[in-house]
Amino acid sequence: MDFTLILFIVLAAVAVLTAIGMLVSRNAVYAALFLVLNFATVAIFYLMLGAPFIAMAQVTVYAGAIMVLFLFVIMLLGAEKLPKGGVLPWQRPLAIGLAAVLLAEAGYLLFQRIQMTTELAGPGLEVNSVEAVRTLGLALFNQYLLPFEVTSVLLLVAMIGAIVLTKKEKGEA
Amino acid sequence: MLLSEVTNTGFFNLAPWIIFSPVIGLLVNIIYGGRMGEKAIGWLASAASGLAFGVSVLLAVSLSGVHGEAQVVLFADWIRIGELNIPWNFRVDTLSVTMMLVVSGVGTLIHIYAIGYMHEDVRFKNDLGRYRRFFVFFNLFIVMMMILVSGDSYLMLFVGWEGVGLCSFLLIGFWYEMDTLGRPSWANSNAAKKAFIVNRIGDLGFILAAMTMFWYFGSLQFGEVFAQAEEIAAHQPLVMIAITLFMLIGVAGKSAQIPLYVWLPDAMAGPTPVSALIHAATMVTAGIYLVARSAPLYVTVPNAQYIVALVGAVTALCAATIAVGQYDIKKVLAYSTISQLGFMVAAVGMGAFAAGMFHLVTHAFFKALLFLSAGSVILGLERGHHHLAHHGKSEMPAEAAPTPPKYGHGSSSHNEAFDPGDMRNMGGLRKTMPVTFWLYLIGSLALAGIFPLAGFWSKDEILADAQLHYPLVYILLTIAAFFTAFYMGRQNWMVFFGKARHDAAAHAEESPKIITVPLMVLAGLSILGGALNLPYLHTFTHWLGYTLGGEGAEVVAEGAAHAVEAAPWYVLGGLNLAVAGLSTVLALAAIYISWILYGRKPLTHGQIDPLKKMLGPIFTGMERKWLVDEIYWALFVDRYVDVSRFLADVIDWRFWHDWFHDKFIAGTYNWLSNIALDKVIDTRGIDAFFNGLGEMTKQASASLRRLQNGFVRSYALAVLFGVVVILGYLLIR
Amino acid sequence: MLPLTYYLVISAILFVLGALGVLIRRNPLIIFMSVELMLNAANLAFVAFARSFDVLTGQIFVFFVIAVAAAEVAVGLALIVVIFRTKHSIDVDLMSSLKG
Structure with a gap:
């Protein structure tokens, strides 16, 4: 377990958790804040992949400009929360099921068909x-x-x- | 063979412009004419025709540059079916160039004349819009005539042949809803139809000739046909006779020969420039051109030649006698035209192609002059009539003008229409219209064959040639020449001398310059035209000889003996003094007799023709045109109408329509459709099937409709579903 | 260094979560955020592949994606504002008719 792997696991956990947080938070402001965190972790992934410019662009454009715009609109409209209840009862279970199938397919593709376990060449953070x-x-x-x-x-x-x-x-x- | 050689040098490439330029003229007039003034329309049309003349002159000059060798200018592929290949080529040789020069030259002068004439004509008849139409038709005529004379095959010639027929029809019926006096009537359009139908009969002959020719010669190209002429004539003389005689029917139709001449007098219903251009100077000479063009065919069958010559001579005499009894100024000229065409046909029939063509050219000059001057006279009378109507006073004695007619043609209340073309209304115009008088006199003398005007030389050349080999033709033609001089004398005395027999004649006004100047040019040509082919010089004969065989044949046929045989007409004799003297004496005598009858004691108003007193029924016969129209009517038209009526009433209506269609076919069909098809097959079979299909579609769509619930998220779900399925398919594939 | 697959797995997870967000949320703002998440997942895959094959094209493409995303967000948010102004709500389930 070298430093990079630990860093990766921590960041991955943060990225997935913040994405789920965005998904489930009822308040749109929270969702936006989760997303900011998510973008920041992705920016660090970019740094690890040797793309410092993209990482900086990610932070300034996404985490900065775009999310500020989102927050601005949320507050402008006062629409951070919607009333409960929906007209499409089957939507959520179907969507979750399909998403699970899609994830399974992606996993199958990544681990069974491609099997690119070779390490990435060249410098990363360095x-x-x-x-x-x-x-x-x-x-x-x-x-x-x-x-x-x-x-x-x-x-x-x-x-x-x-x-x-x-x-x-x-x-x- | 010289003819088949294809050369594209010099100005010959310009040949298509003889057609393009009038086409452009007429297109511009069709498209933009509505926004152009009368002057612009008329001058544009004239310029288009004039350009064609300029090109023709260039072609003639180039042609003399290559010593009259025939040129074929390739233009376009026209018909190509299997072995049959008929290109649209322009044939430029001395014969066709001569025709081009006459058509475009005289045509241009008449165009210019028409600018002035139609300006007044459309006003007398109250329809200014037809001015443009007239010039479009006129240019179209030049186009068609040029196609006719420049074609390199019988088929191309036929295209022009039909085209000029169409233009003739359109222009005879130009004022289609009135008669010649402007009263509402179908007289003019009936005249147009008559011309068209009679010409159709002639065209049938042409088509038969062309088809026979194609069957035996395998081609319609001039060069290829003429090359085989002697061979076919030697082996199948009957074929050759059939072709030439069928062609004679076509000639009789187009060039107004017995028995198909009857349309030409009626064709005078068209405006006078039309009569001059189409029915005197150019179109009607197409038949003569055809015979001259087919000279290599005709010379192989002397019997057919003799028939042609006889037809021409009889027509010449017959029409000349009718002309004597006419009162309408244009009708006299019309019969005179038929008679002169008879001279030409007789000439080309005898094989005297150069003489015939020579007469064609000079006749174009002086007959155009005569017609146009007659138009000027008519316009002068119209003006006088107009003048009277506006001033409403009569200076003539009451019995001379019982009711001063009102101006305004085309009104049905106008019972006693004034006829400005009737010579009995004229008289004394020498003083009121002096320019026209002198011009008319020149034309008349040229036509009568008085030395040294153009008609003298050309007519005497025909007579001299006839006298050599065909005594009967010679006698007929000489008598015809006598009558020619007589009726022209009669006409001149009646129109220009004596005293005015009508108010309008007394107040006639001279025509403007636009009308008289072209006439002066034509008068000059009528005087000097004879110089084309003076005895001993024979410029014109040599010129045509390049094409028609004379000199060319000598070169080709190796040996003088054969040359004479190939072209027996190629006689370069001097002036036959006996013939010329006799015809001149006869002409002078005729004029003298006409003076005794009409000049010494001029006709007064209402007086019957002095000749009628002397000749009685014979004159009535002349006046009634020997009742040919009536005989044709009784023999052919009535019978034809009877047959048509029988076919229409009995065969078509009663049998075909009432019984066969209504009872048999419609009845059976009704039964079949009602009982068998409608009740059984349609209702129970087809309807049931398609109704069921429709019901199924309705139900299926009703259930499918529920998928379209309008929620964006449902659609997004569907998209994701699609993605999952496609990805799954790609993975397990 | 880490294998390419690790990054691709994270990318796939984030993408699926984004798609799920689009499908189950009714708030168009959050739907938009989910779309951004999906774009990010794709970007991550691009950069990882670019690193793997040692080419620059992947990064360039990510750059353009970021620019397009910015444009899209601007227009999308403007649309949401307009819709809110007319309907006084932004629930996407309320927008089920073709009339405005």
């Missing part, structure tokens, strides 16, 4: 962060320049769309 980010940046601005620019257009469109959608129409207010 990676040269500056060099890794530099490599990623070069690829992004050379090979993937066009998709990168298209992404900016996508964000602009999303922004305009959000503004147009939430804008009150004339005479409505």
